[in-house]
Amino acid sequence: MTEYGQGPGLEPWHPEDPEYGDQGWAGHEAQQGQMPYAGDSQQYQQVPQPQYPQYAQQQQGQHPQGQQAQYPQAQQHPGQYPQTQQYPGQYPQDQQQPHQHQQQETYGGQGQVWDTGQMQYAGVPQAADPYAGADPYAQQQTSGYPGETPDLYGTPEAFPPPRPPGRRHLEPEEQWQEEETKADEAADSFLAGGGGADDGDEGDDGGRGGRRSGRSGGKPKKRSGMACLVAAVIIVGVVGGGGYYGYDYLKGKFGAAEDFAGSGVDEAVDVEIPKGAGLGQMGRILKDAGVVASAQAFVDAAGNNPKGKSIQPGIYPLKKKMSAASVVEVMTDPSKLHVLxxxxxxxxxxxxxxxxxxxxxxxxxxxxxxxxxxxxxxxxxxxxxxxxxxxxxxxxxxxxxxxxxxxxxxxxxxxxxxxxxxxxxxxxGVEGKAKELGLENPLQVITVASLVNAEGKNHDDFRKMSEVVYNRLKKTNDVTNQKIEFDSTYNYVKNQSEINFNLTEAKAFVNPYNTHNVRGLPPGPIGNPGEAALTGALSPDHGGWMFFVSVDENKTTFTKTYEEHLKLVAEFQARQKQKNGG
Incomplete structure (x- = not known):
């Protein structure tokens, strides 16, 4: 979209260009066709008018030279703005009322004239407009009577009059002022209770005219202090909220975790830690129970404790509001674990x-x-x-x-x-393997497993000891005469766990569970065997072992003959005397 009066032809657009069409406003003289007038040094060029040939012939008839001698008209040429001339003696009213002279502007150097419609010549009759109804935006012959030109700017729907080139580019500033005024009005309206733009708009001119005073050169309304306050509060709220959450995030990420102090209050609580739980899950369970202040504090305390990673699942008797370190101390002590x-x-x-x-x-x-x-x-x-x-x-x-x-x-x-x-x-499969092992019932499998679990120390011992039991139970056993002779059976009857006891007294003690006195297995198990002892009893070594002696606390030696066994017994007794200072 071009400016008002801009012709379709190509021409320089920037005002500083030497060929810009509006330089006539700066007072430069025309440099083209010259038309001398008496007493006037200015020269003019007749503007051709191809659009209205009849009117042109009429003018030529009156003025053979195509000029208006009585009423000289300011001529135009590209790049030149017209200047209204005064001739002494012809129009004295012009000198008395210079402010009413017609103002004409030429835009784009195309010879098109725009009449502002603001001129009245006193004493000059107003002729009828021969171009009534014509397109006001088409190129027109400049009349010798400015009043003949229709007023294109006097109606409310008309565009504003053209402005000199020096002031054309002020519009963005005025628009900014108007937008600023509207923004302030909106803020004031919002603070006043949500009233629309109609509130307070009515002034002396009514409607919205008062709000557009900025276009007429009035001072723009200053920015509302309350609007600035609202903006400041919003900015502070956003920055403050973001700062708080940022601080909270950094504190949780890099700061010390929240923790209680001391060993807790006098309010007991049992906390169950499930199997497979990691330190993080333990911490969350403890926090939910009110024991620790934060899960991270517990994780940190467990990491700082050498036994922290050995915490076992189970139920722990704890107190509420305990420090994470004191909780870890309790949970790493097996005796404090609420398990059996x-x-x-x-x-x-x-x-x-x-x-x-x-x-x-x-x-x-x-x-x-x-x-x-x-x-x-x-x-x-x-x-x-x-x-x-x-x-x-x-x-x-x-x-x-x-x-x-x-x-x-x-x-x-x-x-x-x-x-x-x-x-x-x-x-x-204990029940199905009893007969394979030469036993009478599944309970005897459990009994054998309880015997080897009481005498042995590891799975290898369990298998060899099971072989000893099964070999001594055989009817062909003429070395022990089918007696098991395990010390553990005697201790079971006596409800003791002694290694050094009087063997003679043990053999004389009559009891179904005392295998030093009776043949075969005891009536039932003498303890609760674990899985290693059970598998050892179900799969003996088959090495032909008949005797064994625990030479020391960590090693058990097995033999096949009684002679080898007696040597081991002598070594064992000598070591026991030395250990007891005998």
């Missing part, structure tokens, strides 16, 4: 004591329940098949760790232990 661990080979008498202690029951509570409720605890049908059995649950309290819960009871623990043992025996 049954060691491999442990006797039932020790298991009952441990349950009473962990559940804070009176001594003997669990044992009484075991004997009274034995038939209701889930034992297999082949268990407790000998009336001489001392404890019906012996060998069926499977050794492992048991997590104690708030609702744990002696009976519930015993049931869980019996179930675990029965499941394991079924898994290993």
């Amino acid at each position: 661990t049954i060691a491999e080979g442990m006797r039932n008498s020790k298991v009952y004591e441990a349950i009473d202690k962990k559940l804070e029951k009176p001594e003997g509570t669990t044992k009484d329940i075991a004997f009274r409720e034995a038939r209701n605890l889930g034992l297999p049908a082949w268990a407790n098949n000998d009336p001489r059995i001392i404890d019906p649950l012996e060998g069926f309290l499977y050794p492992m760790r048991y997590d104690l819960k708030k609702d744990s009871t002696p009976e519930s623990l015993l049931k869980q232990m019996v179930k675990n043992a029965t499941d394991k025996y079924t898994e290993l």
Whole structure:
């Protein structure tokens, strides 16, 4: 879109270009066709008017030379703006009213004239406009009477009058002022309660005219202080909120984790750590229980403790609001863990004591329940098949760790232990292998496993000791006459764990469980064998072993003959005397 009056031809656009069409405003004289007038040094060029030939002939008839002698008209040429001339004696009114002279502007150097319609010549008759109804934007013959030109800018719908080139480029500034004013009005309206633009718009001129005073040269409305305050509050809120979250993120990322101090308040809580839980999950569980202030504090404390990575799953008796370091100290102490661990080979008498202690029951509570409720605890049908059995649950309290819960009871623990043992025996196929091993029933497999678990130290020992048991049970055994002669059976009857005891007294002690006195296996197991002892009993070494001696605490030596065995016994007795200072 071009400026008003811009012709279709190509021409320089920038005002500083020497060929720019509006330089006539700067007062430069025309340099083209000259037309002398008396007493006037200025020269003019007649503008050709091809659009209206009839009118041109009429003018030529009146003025043969194509000029208007009586009423000289300011002529135009490309790049020149016309200057209205005055001739003495012809129009005295012009001198009295110079401010009413017609102002004409030429745009684009195309000879097109735009009349501002603001001129009135006193005493000059107004002739009819021969171009009424013609296109006001088409090129027109410049009339000798400016009043004949239609007023193109007097109606409300008209475009504003053309402006001199020096002021054409001020429009962006005015638009900015108007936009600024509108922005301030919107802010004021919002702060005033959400009123629209109509609030306060009515002034002396009514409607929106008062708000557009900036176009008329009035001072632009200053920016509202309240609007600035709102903007400042918004900026501070955004920056402040972002700063807070940024600080919180950096603190959580690089700062010290939130932690409590001390060993906690006087409010106990049992926390259960599931199997397979890592330190992070443990920390979250402890935080949810109110024990630690943050999971990260627990992770950091566990990392700083040499035993931190050895924390086991289970239930821990803790307190609320404990420091992370004190929590780690408790959880790395097995004695503080709220669990019950049954060691491999442990006797039932020790298991009952441990349950009473962990559940804070009176001594003997669990044992009484075991004997009274034995038939209701889930034992297999082949268990407790000998009336001489001392404890019906012996060998069926499977050794492992048991997590104690708030609702744990002696009976519930015993049931869980019996179930675990029965499941394991079924898994290993104990019932089907009893006959393959030359035994009378599956219970004897468990009994053999309990014997080797009490005497041996590792799986290799278990297999060789099982071979010793099976060889001594054979009817062809004329060395021990089918006696097992394990010290562990004598200790079981005596409810002790002694290595040095009087062998003569042991052989004289009559009891179905004392294998130094009776032939064959005892009536039932003497402990609760673990999986290694069970597999050792199910798959003996088959090395023909008949004797063994524990030379030291870490090694057991096996022999096939009695003579080799006596030598090992002599070495063992000598070492024991030296150890005791004898």
